[in-house]
Each structure stands twice: as structure tokens, then as C-alpha cells.
Amino acid sequence: MESPFIEEVLSITLLSLRVSGLAVLIGALAGVPIGTILGFKRFRGKRTLMRLMDVALRSFVNTLMGLPPVVVGLVVYLLLSSSGPLGPLRLLYTPTAMILTQLIMVTPIIIGVTMSAVGGVEESIREKALSLGASNWQATWMVLREARMGLLTAIIVAFGAAISEVGGIMMAGGNIRWFTRTLTTAIVTEVELGNFALAISLGIILLTMAFAINLLLTIMQLRGVRG
């Protein structure tokens, strides 16, 4: 195989990693704090109205967790298209648009999983930390520490969803060669062109990469069990 081919595969792989990695990173920076706030038991008020709002909010987050990527891609497309409200930014068909699409997709996943992980930590852990002299922030940090397995699960699930996603980035990124083509969109293209061998190769690269990253995260998670 000639070197431009390898170069192209490499650039496609790196773009996939960059887009999904940044989407998950930014999503975690926003989603973990929000999920933590929602997950804290003391926010479940005693009043009926508070409870209703709480249930509604949780259901909303859970619904967003299952957002169809093509719908997100469509919304981003409409927002960024030249006649859309964000058209002047000229971001349509750029990696930034793809990151935005995946960000919208993975943030609810990170919020939802963080919420249940933090909610699963008993209130007694927070009280124990407070009782031992921790400040409110230190006690919250201890709850997150106890929920660390769940937080890592949030990252694993979000990254898995992002790296395997195709419909959303296809719409927002346009699948432009050397610019916005990722492993998943490249596979779609190659299949359409009948290049099955190439499509399968790209599929193997995608799987291998996903496996390597999950292996790393899982090792971190298992280490976390023992504290």
C-alpha cells in the first residue's frame, strides 16, 4: 500500500479520536457537576411540587440519554446552516460542528450516569465526612470519590456512544475527505463505493481502538475498586 493511503487512514483515525475525545471531555466537564447536583439526595425535597419537578427533570435527562444522533445532527445542521441562527459562524461541515453534535449527544449520558452513581452513594458517606471535620466541598468531593466507579462508567459509555456514532457527524460534518471524514463515515462511504475490504479494515481499526481505550478505562476502574 502506498503511503498516502496510510496517511489518510491515520488522519481519519486521529480525527475520530479528536472529535469523540473532545466531545466526551467537554461533556464530562459540564455533565459531571450537573449530574452531581441532580444526584444529591438532599435535593429531593419533601414538598410534592419539588418531587414532581424532580421526577420530571430526571425523566427528561433519561430521555435525552437516548437522543437519536441523526436528530441531533439535523438540529445542529439547521442551527449552523447559512440561513440558520448560527450561520454567520460558518461552522457547518467543520470538525467543530461534529464535536458540537457529539457533545449534545454525550452530555445527557454523562449527566444521567453520574446522577445515578452519585445518588447511589449513601447520604451517610457525606455525613461521615462532615462529622470528621470536612467542609461541605470536601464532603462532596468524598461522595464523588466513592462514586468514582460510576463516573468512569459514565465516561466509558459516553465514549463508546461517540466513537461509534455516524448519522450525526455525517450531517454536521459532511464527510469531507481529508477534513471531516471519520472512521464511521469513511466506512459508510467505502461500502457505498463497494470497497468492502477497505470498509472491513476500517471497521477493525475502529474496534481495536475502542477496545484499547476501554481496556485502559477498565483497568483504571478496577484499580479504583481497591481505593
Add this chain to the structure above:
Amino acid sequence: MHFHVEVRNLCKDYPGKRALIDVSFGVERGEIFALIGPNGAGKTTLLRILDLLDEPSSGTVLFRGAEVDYSIKDRKDLRRGIGMVFQRTVLFNMSTFDNVAYGLKVRGMSEREIREGVKAALELVRLQGFEGRNALALSGGEAQRVALAQALAIEPELLLLDEPTANLDPRNASIIEEVLSRVNREGKTTIIMSTHNVFQAENLAHRIALLNEGKIERIGAFQDIFERPHRFLSEFARLENVFSGFSKATPEGTSIIDVGNGLHIEAAFERSGSVIVHIPPEDIILSTRPIVSSARNTLEGLVVQISDLGSIVKLKVRSNRDFTAQITKRSFNDMKIGLNSKVFLAFKASSVKMI
């Protein structure tokens, strides 16, 4: 001179429930103060308020003579000198060392101070060598001792304990009791603890408060409270050897009480009708051979339960009814009693007290 901890007219209301009603008491510096009462009496609520985890609905708490300001949201400075051991053991998912070190770390102590503090606290609860073990892998008794070490590491001037030995085996319970009396004796630590165990209260506490349905029913030294046990105790505080039955006066001026299951107890009072009687466990003579004595009541039974309370041992003996006898550790060892040992009990008619 003021109390170390003082509670004035404390009330705590939960929706639909009054957990504490007008509770007032003072605890001296260096005192061990025990709260005794049934589940739901308000013991945990009271301790949680003292640890600043809950706010009172009304009333005040004074610590070192100064009123505690519950409106402050971050209470770490107020809590600085207070350690608490919860009834349900809670430990962090980290090593035993890190668990015990936590209170010192959040106080900004140096590495060396932390190492020394953790070492001393673990030695106190006799868990040297456990530093590297994950705290969640410990047995129930060990875990509760780590929880105690966590609270002790910060060298609290006030130690709060919520039924610290509930659900623990006698060995771990007695280690905890020993530690408590030691830190109180040597460190002059003030201790406020709740317990179900009347023996524990008697062994450890200088004073006792009986808490029932949110109110303090009695307060005072063990002897003052338990000399004439009253109905509340027999019903709730799991006082041993309490029997109800029908009493018949005899021509000799005593009474024979039918307490059921074919058992009749002779008492030194004259009374006919329904009675509730109590025989203090320390008044019961225990022997491995049949007892010939002046005691009017003799029974034969099997040892069904042994509770090691440090210097004394409490034995539950199954006869027509269950009796609890209390003997010293030395006699226990000398007599070579074990589970299912056959023993004989004797107690005088004058030891049978009417409640």
C-alpha cells in the same frame, strides 16, 4: 463553672412526628453520659443535633458555655472538637490508614502528625498492622473499631457514640468499651453515648438519662435510677429478669407468684393479684452443682447465651423461663461454664422486687 455540653429545652419536629420534646440536660467535662431508651425514643436525633448534622426545631445547645449557631451552613469549625461514631458503621472505600487519617487531613495536619495520629488511634483500638487493608474488607467488629479510631484520631474533647456496640460480638464490644473508658480516664474526653444495653450504661456511664418518646423521663446516676426499676424500664430498656404473673399471699407473710410455664417464684412481700417483678441479675447465685441454701428460690437450667462484658460476664439461663445471671469474669473462668452447661440458680425471696 458551666457544663461542657448543655442542652436547653431542645425540640425537634419532623413532619408528623415530634422526635424530641423539651429535652434539657448538662454534661460535665470528663463525664460519660449515657442515653438509654427504646428505638425511636430520639437518641439518634439528639446525637445528630449535637454533632451538628441536624438542626433543632427550637431550644439551644451550648458547647463550652457558648451557644451553638445552627444557622451557619459550613459547620466544620464548630465541629472541630467533636468526634462521632454512628450506629451503622460507615467507612470510606479506601485503606484503613486513609480512613483514620481523613479527619486529620481535612484539618490540614502535616504528614508526620497524620502518621503519628493514625498510629496512636489504631493502637488504641488494637488494630495495629491493619493500615494497608481496605476498610470495606474488614469484619463488622473491626470496621466499627476503625470507625472509633477515626473519631479518636482527631483527639476530640467531646465524643458522641450512637449505640456503638449494637450488633457487635462480645469481644469487639468489650474492646470498644475498654477504649471508651480509657480515653475518658486518660484523655478526660467527655462522652455522650446512646445504648440499649443497661449493663454497658452501668459499667461505663457516670450518669444516665432515660429517653422515651422524645422526652427525658429520668436522669441521674445508675443506682438512683435502677434501684426501683419502674415500668418504663422493664418494657423498653430490655431489663433482664422481668416477669409478670399472678401473686398469692401466703400465711408466712410472703407471696407465691405464678409467672407462667409452671414456674412459681417466692417473694418477700405480701400481695395478691397481678404483679410485675424484677430480680436483679447480680442477686442470682449461679452454681454448677445443686444449691442447698436459705434462698427460697432454686432452679435448674441450661446456659443458652454468654455475654462477655469485660470484668463481668452475663449468662442467659433457660429454665421454665429465661433468667439472666451476672457473675465476675474470674468466677466464670473458674467454673468452666460454656454454652449448654447445666447450672443451678438460686435467689432470695427478698431479691424479688415488685415494679
